[in-house]
Structure formats: C-alpha cells, structure tokens
Amino acid sequence: MAEHSDSATAETFEQPTEFAFDSASRAEMATILAKYPAGRQASGVLPLLYVVQRQMKRATGSAWVPRVAMDAVARELGMPPIRVYEVATFYLMYNTKPVGKYHLQLCTTTPCWLRGSDEVVAACRKATGIKGWHETSDDGLFTMTEVECVGACVNAPILQVNDDFYEDMDAALTAELIAALRRGEPPPRGSMTGRLNSAPAGGPTTLTTLDSHPAE
Numbered sequence: 001m002a003e004h005s006d007s008a009t010a011e012t013f014e015q016p017t018e019f020a021f022d023s024a025s026r027a028e029m030a031t032i033l034a035k036y037p038a039g040r041q042a043s044g045v046l047p048l049l050y051v052v053q054r055q056m057k058r059a060t061g062s063a064w065v066p067r068v069a070m071d072a073v074a075r076e077l078g079m080p081p082i083r084v085y086e087v088a089t090f091y092l093m094y095n096t097k098p099v100g101k102y103h104l105q106l107c108t109t110t111p112c113w114l115r116g117s118d119e120v121v122a123a124c125r126k127a128t129g130i131k132g133w134h135e136t137s138d139d140g141l142f143t144m145t146e147v148e149c150v151g152a153c154v155n156a157p158i159l160q161v162n163d164d165f166y167e168d169m170d171a172a173l174t175a176e177l178i179a180a181l182r183r184g185e186p187p188p189r190g191s192m193t194g195r196l197n198s199a200p201a202g203g204p205t206t207l208t209t210l211d212s213h214p215a216e
C-alpha cells in the first residue's frame with residue numbers, strides 16, 4: 001500500500017497499488033456484461049463501478065472506488081482509463097476516497113428541507129462529531145455527505161445510510177438511528193414513524209373499508 005495525496009483536497013489517504021476482481025465480482029460482472037450487445041460492453045461502466053464499490057466494502061469495510069480499480073474496469077471494458085475516471089468522478093454515488101462504515105447521505109433538497117432536513121443534519125453532526133461534508137468521524141464509523149433529491153420526497157426528510165433509505169426522519173429519530181448503528185444494530189429501512197410505505201402519515205383516508213385480505 002502506498003500513500004498518495006488526493007490532489008482535489010488537502011487530505012491524504014491511502015490509494016491501493018493493486019486491485020483484482022474477486023470471484024463474487026467476476027460472477028456479477030458476467031451477468032451484467034451479458035446484457036450488452038457485442039462491442040457495447042463499455043456501456044457497463046456504471047454497474048461495474050458499483051461492483052468495485054461493493055467489493056471494497058466486503059474487503060475493507062469502506063465502500064469506495066480506488067484509482068487502480070478504475071484502471072481495472074477500463075481494462076475489462078477495453079476503454080481508456082480517463083473515460084472511467086470521468087464517470088467515477090462525475091457521479092456522487094461513487095466514492096473516490098474511503099468512507100466510514102456507515103455512509104450518511106443527507107438529502108437537503110427543497111421537499112426534505114421543508115420537512116426538517118436541517119434538524120436531521122444537525123442531529124447527525126451532534127451524534128457523530130462531524131463538522132463538514134465529506135468528513136469521517138474520528139472513530140471511522142460515519143461519513144456525512146449532502147445529496148440532492150434521492151427520489152423519496154413523499155416520505156421526506158430522507159437519510160440514506162449506505163444503500164438503505166430511512167424516511168420520515170426528525171432530530172430524535174436521527175439520534176436513535178445513529179445510536180443503533182453505533183451498536184451495530186441497524187433498524188429495518190423505510191419509514192421510521194411506522195407509516196405503511198408511502199400511505200398517508202395518519203393512515204389511509206380513502207378505501208378504508210376494503211378488506212385487505214379478501215376471501216378467495
């Protein structure tokens with residue numbers, strides 16, 4: 001392992017000097033690439049970067065895409081490495097530096113903001129000690145990232161942890177969630193207020209007399 005400076009920030013972090021797809025990733029890649037016509041495999045660059053990110057999570061506990069892995073994706077797809085770098089650095093979903101075990105992705109776009117995302121952000125900062133965006137807590141457990149609408153506005157505000165959405169958040173629920181994650185006991189994803197999917201918060205207001213399990 002060699003230490004490199006991340007030229008985009010003043011921070012330094014270790015970039016691995018080598019990367020090889022493991023057998024689970026190889027199996028995933030075969031399924032993904034089979035979806036594309038011959039000669040069009042480069043279109044698989046997005047899912048292959050996710051394959052890398054998941055493998056890094058399995059191997060190191062941190063879901064990110066090192067530069068050597070971008071090179072490996074480029075070789076796999078027969079495309080210039082710079083084109084993979086462009087994709088990996090454009091989309092926020094790819095972490096180009098290590099993140100904590102729990103990646104807290106906080107939506108602060110208008111619907112979530114109107115429903116109290118500022119309080120959720122403040123509660124995350126208070127519970128983790130993280131001051132800025134893209135920072136990781138001293139214990140390495142949490143990284144906070146501000147994200148744009150994640151498409152779940154109906155249950156705003158949303159706090160995404162790794163790949164899971166926690167919905168209908170407020171300050172108290174956020175503090176409870178962070179404490180549970182710290183204990184290694186992530187609660188079931190979804191609404192944290194008990195709302196059924198995206199039904200009205202107070203329960204159904206129409207079709208209330210329908211039997212949800214009609215007799216055969």
Ligand code: FES
Nearest residue numbers: 107112149152153
């Ligand atoms: S604005 Fe937050 S999920 Fe849409």
